Amino acid sequence: QKEVEQDPGPLSVPEGAIVSLNCTYSNSAFQYFMWYRQYSRKGPELLMYTYSSGNKEDGRFTAQVDKSSKYISLFIRDSQPSDSATYLCATHTGGFKTIFGAGTRLFVKA
Amino acid sequence: NAGVMQNPRHLVRRRGQEARLRCSPMKGHSHVYWYRQLPEEGLKFMVYLQKENIIDESGMPKERFSAEFPKEGPSILRIQQVVRGDSAAYFCASSSGHGNTDTQYFGPGTRLTVL
Numbered sequence: 001q002k003e004v005e006q007d008p009g010p011l012s013v014p015e016g017a018i019v020s021l022n023c024t025y026s027n028s029a030f031q032y033f034m035w036y037r038q039y040s041r042k043g044p045e046l047l048m049y050t051y052s053s054g055n056k057e058d059g060r061f062t063a064q065v066d067k068s069s070k071y072i073s074l075f076i077r078d079s080q081p082s083d084s085a086t087y088l089c090a091t092h093t094g095g096f097k098t099i100f101g102a103g104t105r106l107f108v109k110a
Numbered sequence: 111n112a113g114v115m116q117n118p119r120h121l122v123r124r125r126g127q128e129a130r131l132r133c134s135p136m137k138g139h140s141h142v143y144w145y146r147q148l149p150e151e152g153l154k155f156m157v158y159l160q161k162e163n164i165i166d167e168s169g170m171p172k173e174r175f176s177a178e179f180p181k182e183g184p185s186i187l188r189i190q191q192v193v194r195g196d197s198a199a200y201f202c203a204s205s206s207g208h209g210n211t212d213t214q215y216f217g218p219g220t221r222l223t224v225l
Contacts, residue, residue: 008150036216043114043201043216044153088152096143096205097166098214100152 003027006089006101015110019076023089023101026070030091030099033065035074038086038103047087048074079108112137114204114217115184122223123192131187131220135204142185143203143214144170144177153201159185160207192224 006023013019021035032051036044048063050056056063064073072089086103115134123129135142140161145153155169159179170177174192179185189196199221203214 004152006152041219041221043116043203043218045216046213049213090153096141096158096212097155098143099155100145102150102152 001026003099004089004091004101007104008102010105010107012107012109013079015079015081015108017079017108019074019079019083019106019108021074021076021087021089021104021106023072024070025072025091025099027093028067028070029093032092033063033072034090034098035061035063036088036090036100038088040085044088076106079106081108081110084108114202114215116200116202116217116220118220119218120221120223122225124225125193126191129189129192129196129222129224131189131200131202131222132184133187133202133204133217134184135202136215139204139206139215141205141207141212142179143205144185144187145201145203147199147201147219156187189222192222194224197222197224 004025035048037047038044050063053065053067060077062075086105088103089101090098092098142159144156157167157170157177158165174190176188199219201219203216205212205214
């Protein structure tokens, strides 16, 4: 079993839709949770960083962590074509060793 | 304010040759991480280095792969006697190393193709 599971998609939505991206993880020791966005042929860039359970909002993006079910989510409101990218969830226990999901490819159609 | 720099961006090697990938961390960062990304797969941790020290290389194959981060100059990921299975995108990330919320910033990657 992978430590972090993520549906690779692709996920295709119309412009303006609310997008929900999800990951599950297996190790209850994970405390820190991140979402990265990766455009084609580019390096990942950090979008959101959360600690433990709860929600965190930044503009159109909301990250949600439910440690009881080991489930993490990223919501994108009013999605734009420029949001089309691969979204990677990631987590670590507080050290340096970050575990990444496989990434979900998102396409937002104009 | 330069970010993480990697070169070359694309590298083509024939089987049996050596590949050298370079990474210059962000200004002020002394921690470097190397990851490998295969198509349709996530980033796989390879090695974590601080200046002149390898902290963790548990994700790096024991043979043919080596990494260094000298006191001066970029970090180098070296792959000897490359095989087709080494074809992948190799990403470097750097961080300041401060605290549990230490954020890793990624470079644009080097895409290695082994013919």
